[in-house]
Amino acid sequence: xxxxxxxxxxxxxxxxxxxxxxxxxxxxxxxxxxxxxxxxxxxxxxxxxxxxxxxxxxxxxxxxxxxxxxxxxxxxxxxxxxxxxxxxxxxxxxxxxxxxxxxxxxxxxxxxxxxxxxxxxxxxxxxxxxxxxxxxxxxxxxxxxxxxxxxxxxxxxxxxxxxxxxxxxxxxxxxxxxxxxxxxxxxxxxxxxxxxxxxxxxxxxxxxxxxxxxxxxxxxxxxxxxxxxxxxxxxxxxxxxxxxxxxxxxxxxxxxxxxxxxxxxxxxxxxxxxxxxxxxxxxxxxxxxxxxxxxxxxxxxxxxxxxxxxxxxxxxxxxxxxxxxxxxxxxxxxxxxxxxxxxxxxxxxxxxxxxxxxxxxxxxxxxxxxxxxxxxxxxxxxxxxxxxxxxxxxxxxxxxxxxxxxxxxxxxxxxxxxxxxxxxxxxxxxxxxxxxxxxxxxxxxxxxxxxxxxxxxxxxxxxxxxxxxxxxxxxxxxxxxxxxxxxxxxxxxxxxxxxxxxxxxxxxxxxxxxxxxxxxxxxxxxxxxxxxxxxxxxxxxxxxxx
Numbered sequence: 001x002x003x004x005x006x007x008x009x010x011x012x013x014x015x016x017x018x019x020x021x022x023x024x025x026x027x028x029x030x031x032x033x034x035x036x037x038x039x040x041x042x043x044x045x046x047x048x049x050x051x052x053x054x055x056x057x058x059x060x061x062x063x064x065x066x067x068x069x070x071x072x073x074x075x076x077x078x079x080x081x082x083x084x085x086x087x088x089x090x091x092x093x094x095x096x097x098x099x100x101x102x103x104x105x106x107x108x109x110x111x112x113x114x115x116x117x118x119x120x121x122x123x124x125x126x127x128x129x130x131x132x133x134x135x136x137x138x139x140x141x142x143x144x145x146x147x148x149x150x151x152x153x154x155x156x157x158x159x160x161x162x163x164x165x166x167x168x169x170x171x172x173x174x175x176x177x178x179x180x181x182x183x184x185x186x187x188x189x190x191x192x193x194x195x196x197x198x199x200x201x202x203x204x205x206x207x208x209x210x211x212x213x214x215x216x217x218x219x220x221x222x223x224x225x226x227x228x229x230x231x232x233x234x235x236x237x238x239x240x241x242x243x244x245x246x247x248x249x250x251x252x253x254x255x256x257x258x259x260x261x262x263x264x265x266x267x268x269x270x271x272x273x274x275x276x277x278x279x280x281x282x283x284x285x286x287x288x289x290x291x292x293x294x295x296x297x298x299x300x301x302x303x304x305x306x307x308x309x310x311x312x313x314x315x316x317x318x319x320x321x322x323x324x325x326x327x328x329x330x331x332x333x334x335x336x337x338x339x340x341x342x343x344x345x346x347x348x349x350x351x352x353x354x355x356x357x358x359x360x361x362x363x364x365x366x367x368x369x370x371x372x373x374x375x376x377x378x379x380x381x382x383x384x385x386x387x388x389x390x391x392x393x394x395x396x397x398x399x400x401x402x403x404x405x406x407x408x409x410x411x412x413x414x415x416x417x418x419x420x421x422x423x424x425x426x427x428x429x430x431x432x433x434x435x436x437x438x439x440x441x442x443x444x445x446x447x448x449x450x451x452x453x454x455x456x457x458x459x460x461x462x463x464x465x466x467x468x469x470x471x472x473x474x475x476x477x478x479x480x481x482x483x484x485x486x487x488x489x490x491x492x493x494x495x496x497x498x499x500x501x502x503x504x505x506x507x508x509x510x511x512x513x514x515x516x517x518x519x520x521x522x523x524x525x526x527x528x529x530x531x532x533x534x535x536x537x538x539x540x541x542x543x544x545x546x
Contacts, residue, residue: 025109025113026113027109027110027113028110028113028114029057029097029098029110029114030097030098030272031096031097031266031269031272032094032095032096032097032114032118032265032269033094033095033096033265033270033273034092034094034114034118034265035092035093035265036090036261036262037060037091037092037093039448045452046452047060047062047063047066048362048363048364049362049364050070051351051360051361051362051365052098052107053100053277053350053352053362053365054100054276054277054350055097055098055100055274056096056097056273056274056275056276057094057095057096057097057098058093058094058095058276058364059092059093059111060093060364061091061093062091062092062094063087063088063091064083064086064087064088064092064258065077065080065083065088067094067115068080068115068121068253068255070108070111071111072108072112072253073108074253075185075186075189076189076198078130078197078198079198079250079251079252079253080253081128081253081255082123082254082256083255083258083410084258084410085407085408085409085410085411085440086411087255087410087411088410089412090260092262094111094114095273096110096111096114096273097272097273097274098110115258117263118262118263119258119259119262119263120257120258121255121257121258121259122255122256122257122258123254123255123256124253124256125252125253127249127250127251127252128249128250128252128254129248129249130197130198130247130250131197131247131248132197132198132199132200132245132246132247132248133187133195133197133198133199133200133243133244133246134199134200134242134243134244134246134248135183135184135187135199135203135241135242135243136203136241136242136244137203137204137205137241138240138241138242140240142203142205142209142239142240143238143239143240144209144210144239144240145209145210146207146209147176147178147207147208147209147210148210149177150177151176151177152177153175153176153177153178153179153182153208154177155174155178155186155190156173156174156175157172157173158173158174158212159296159298160296162294163294167227168216168217168220168223168224168227168228170216171190171214171215171216171217172212172213172214173190173212173213174211175209175210175211175212175213176208176210177208177209177210178208178210178211179205179207179208180201180203180205180209183201184198184200184201185198185199187199187231187243190213190231191215191218191231192416193217193218193219193426193433194218194230194231194232195231195243195416196414196415196416196417197416198250199248200248200249200250202248203241211238211239212238213239214234214238215229215230215231215233215234216230217433218230218231218430218433219431219433219434219479219480219482219483220430220483221430222430231243276365277351277365278350279368279369279371279372280350280369280372280373281305281347281373282347282348282349282350283346283347284344284345284347284373284546285343285345285346285546286344286373286377286546287343287543287546288340288341288342288343289308289309289310289341289342289343293309293341293343294309295307295308295309295310295311295314296308296309297310299361299366302347302352303347303348303349303352303361304345304346305344305345305346305347305348305366305370306344306345307342307345308343309341309342310341310343310344311338311339311340311341311342312336312337312338312340312342312374312378313330313333313337313338315342315344315374316330316374316534317330318367318370319367319370319371319374320367320371320534321367322534323455323459325456325481326389326459326460328387328389328390328533329389329459329460329531329533329534330533330534330536331533331535331536332535332536332537333536333539334536334539334541336541340541342543344373346369346373348361348369350365351365351366351369376544377543378540378543378544379538379539379540379544380536380538380539381536381538381539382534382535382536382537382539383535383537384533384534385532385533385535386530386531386532386533387530387531387535388529388530389460389528389529389530389531389533390526390527390528391460391461391462391463391527391528391529391531392458392460392462392463392513392524392526392527393462393463393464393465393525393526393527394446394462394463394464394465394522394524395465395522395523395525396443396466396467396468396521396522396523397517397521397523399521400466400468400520400521400522401474401519401520401521402473402474402520402521403472403473403474404470404471404472404473405440405470405471405472405473406440407471409439409440410439410440411439411440411441411445411471412438412439412440412441413436413437413438413439413441413449413452413453414436414437414439415434415435415436416435416437417435417437417475425477426477429508431479431483431508431509432477432478432508432509432510433480433483434454434477434478434479434480435475435477436475436477436478437474437475438472438473438476439473440471440472440473441471441472442469442471442472443464443466443468443472444464445471446464447461447464448462448464450462454478454481454512456480456481456482457511457512457513458512460531462524466522474520476516477510477515477519478510478511478514479509479510479511484509484511
């Protein structure tokens with residue numbers, strides 16, 4: 001599962017290898033259904049699934065890059081090279097049947113063989129030099145503690161304490177039994193805003209280690225002042241390790257060839273696949289939170305869901321997959337919708353797979369379970385209808401600042417510049433904390449991708465009216481919406497308020513519409529158009545008794 005609820009603390013679990021086993025093993029799914037996925041308008045436009053439960057294995061809304069990453073157990077997708085331009089754009093749904101006790105490593109081999117059979121995927125492993133970071137031991141030696149005992153490697157976020165005025169909280173993780181080989185790709189997963197290129201382990205350290213690591217969100221370094229800790233400083237001072245930008249040699253997967261369309265599904269395969277497990281919790285309690293409670297939540301091993309201090313607006317946004325930063329997408333909400341807070345404690349055995357700390361949960365099943373729970377306990381009645389809502393349209397100036405792309409290159413976007421360099425604009429102005437590089441995209445594709453790039457700004461699919469033909473390469477730099485909403489930079493970032501691009505702020509912050517206009521000659525304008533809206537017909541403030 002690559003993506004999940006915004007605001008929930010999610011356990012980061014790791015497997016031992018960088019790449020999966022060879023596909024020469026004959027392990028295969030008992031049956032498999034593959035379909036090309038139409039464009040998803042979900043609030044979370046990323047792959048979901050990847051959990052085997054009740055003999056059913058689902059991967060939904062997955063690009064071919066996602067499928068290769070899962071099949072070959074790759075943590076850093078920048079170590080998957082080559083392939084056609086559509087590798088990161090076209091999406092697929094995979095539903096497969098396998099014995100319920102199938103271990104994860106065997107599932108990966110089954111998926112490798114399925115991709116080889118149905119997409120004719122061919123690839124090979126090679127060591128290749130590329131721009132990245134070298135992870136080495138500092139002059140004072142490692143400060144990590146050798147792991148106490150055995151067990152799987154894992155890292156768990158430490159929930160922040162109560163907010164304190166004027167204090168910027170650290171990102172805080174506790175890790176157990178982590179090897180330096182596992183740390184290298186994990187660091188990029190932890191701190192993508194700091195590290196935009198692959199990391200190579202050059203420490204020479206052996207065995208697993210326990211440690212805690214704290215650092216400051218890159219966008220908040222200026223706010224934090226002397227208390228701010230960059231990720232590089234945290235790794236140096238707290239772990240005794242160094243991250244140095246340089247050319248590094250890393251094992252990579254080279255995609256030699258792959259078909260854009262899978263071979264047809266066997267006749268009758270859909271009837272042979274197990275039905276999804278029931279979308280209901282085994283046990284659930286809902287009660288009012290203590291006054292002043294702040295939202296905190298965790299998904300714990302064993303299928304335990306613990307949400308504390310959530311409003312009904314937040315809970316319904318999760319359950320119905322609706323961006324909660326656009327108030328226009330839920331209509332007829334009562335006053336208590338954003339005021340009264342609740343605690344939800346629930347357990348599910350049907351949406352999880354794996355053992356112990358290696359358990360995973362299916363986020364789509366979890367949404368359906370939460371939806372059913374809220375509907376029952378708050379006696380919710382609702383319907384969906386198209387209503388006029390402010391949504392962005394992308395247009396172009398007479399002289400857009402775009403570079404024609406190589407049509408053979410991959411269509412993609414990434415966080416950070418084309419290369420991590422000392423002249424990264426975020427170094428001189430951290431409030432411009434989002435740096436995005438786009439490669440070989442048409443304007444229609446860019447408009448479609450903006451929800452994934454900037455979900456805080458863009459909550460509804462963007463219409464493309466640029467009239468520009470061809471594909472382009474470009475980079476742009478903007479301020480995260482959270483900083484704008486804190487009143488630090490201008491106004492106009494809230495779509496639900498019908499705002500547009502704001503004027504530049506004296507502190508150098510820049511909204512997404514501003515950045516596209518000034519840096520690329522592209523315009524994001526809010527216009528009214530009909531979109532699906534969730535309309536509440538009835539909802540009660542007090543949940544029914546547990």
